[in-house]
Amino acid sequence: MASVASQLILHPVASRALKLLNTTLGRDKLYRAVQYFARFLAWFLLSREYKIEAARWNALKSHLALARKLLRLGKPLENLQAVLRALQTSGESGEQITTIGRHLGYFGYLTLDTLVWANAVKFFNLKPSTAEKVNKNANRFWFAGILFSITHSLLKAGRLANEIKKLQSSGSWGEKGAETDRDMKLQALRSAREATRYQFTLDMLDVWLPAANIGLVNFNDGILGLCGLITSLMALRQQWIAVSKN
Structure with missing residues (x-):
């Protein structure tokens, strides 16, 4: 069991993930992906009358948006x-x-x-x-x-x-x-x-x-959330490749 745990913790992918999260840009893009996923999910839940669950994801979206502003100082x-x-x-x-x-x-x-x-x-x-x-x-x-x-x-x-x-x-x-x-x-x-x-x-x-x-446009939070999620993952992929080369 200890051997399996060691292999997981010391796996090259885990090491690359740590290198990614050690960069401000890497953390920002990860937070952004979660933020826009939360925006999409809150819209999805609200459209199905799950107001309490939607409020939870809306709060997460708002807090991550504020945290990312601090990262960009x-x-x-x-x-x-x-x-x-x-x-x-x-x-x-x-x-x-x-x-x-x-x-x-x-x-x-x-x-x-x-x-x-x-x-x-x-x-x-x-x-x-x-x-x-x-x-x-x-x-x-x-x-x-x-x-x-x-x-x-x-x-x-x-x-x-x-x-x-x-x-x-x-x-x-x-x-x-x-x-x-x-x-x-x-x-x-x-x-x-x-x-x-x-x-x-x-x-x-x-x-x-x-x-x-x-x-200028009147898109709902579902569309905007998906757009933000896709571009966040694209940018995260670029940063993953960049840190993997180092």
């Missing part, structure tokens, strides 16, 4: 650093502009979201009308950031597709070293295109969350 600085790096690098102007717009959008969102958190924990008190306005503006910045991210993915995917097509149509280069170099470049371009498509899919699902919060 300081992240606006990362977005400002990304803006500066984008300004200092050369490349496609469209991709550069959308990268800057995306990070400025996320900077505005996370900065205002910090004010929402501070008000929620009573660090300072905002008038209800002011708190609502701050929350709505935060979601506007979030929505803008995702739109810039979607545009960036489209521009980058188009550029990568053209580069791949151009490299493939170049034909045989004759020399073995040149062929190997071309294959490596093709592999790198395809990997980049795959990552770009993955991000595009994630953004196309996530965009409905702030869109609903600012009243």
Whole structure:
């Protein structure tokens, strides 16, 4: 029995899970997955008149949303650093502009979201009308950031597709070293295109969350909960792969 317990506790998957949860991003994405699952389940239970059970999951959703705001304190600085790096690098102007717009959008969102958190924990008190306005503006910045991210993915995917097509149509280069170099470049371009498509899919699902919060769409909590759950699991998968490489 002790041997079985040791194998389970020391299993490589358990070790990777601990590495994942040792990162702030890993914990945030896990909390986010549970938060949006709770949102979906609360809607599902409420639609079937299970009000007491739904209230339990609604409370969990609200507490996790508040906890995640605390985890994101300081992240606006990362977005400002990304803006500066984008300004200092050369490349496609469209991709550069959308990268800057995306990070400025996320900077505005996370900065205002910090004010929402501070008000929620009573660090300072905002008038209800002011708190609502701050929350709505935060979601506007979030929505803008995702739109810039979607545009960036489209521009980058188009550029990568053209580069791949151009490299493939170049034909045989004759020399073995040149062929190997071309294959490596093709592999790198395809990997980049795959990552770009993955991000595009994630953004196309996530965009409905702030869109609903600012009243652009009228989706119910079931749809929004599923969108958030799927994108959380997608982001969690990316972080799992990242920590597994270390």
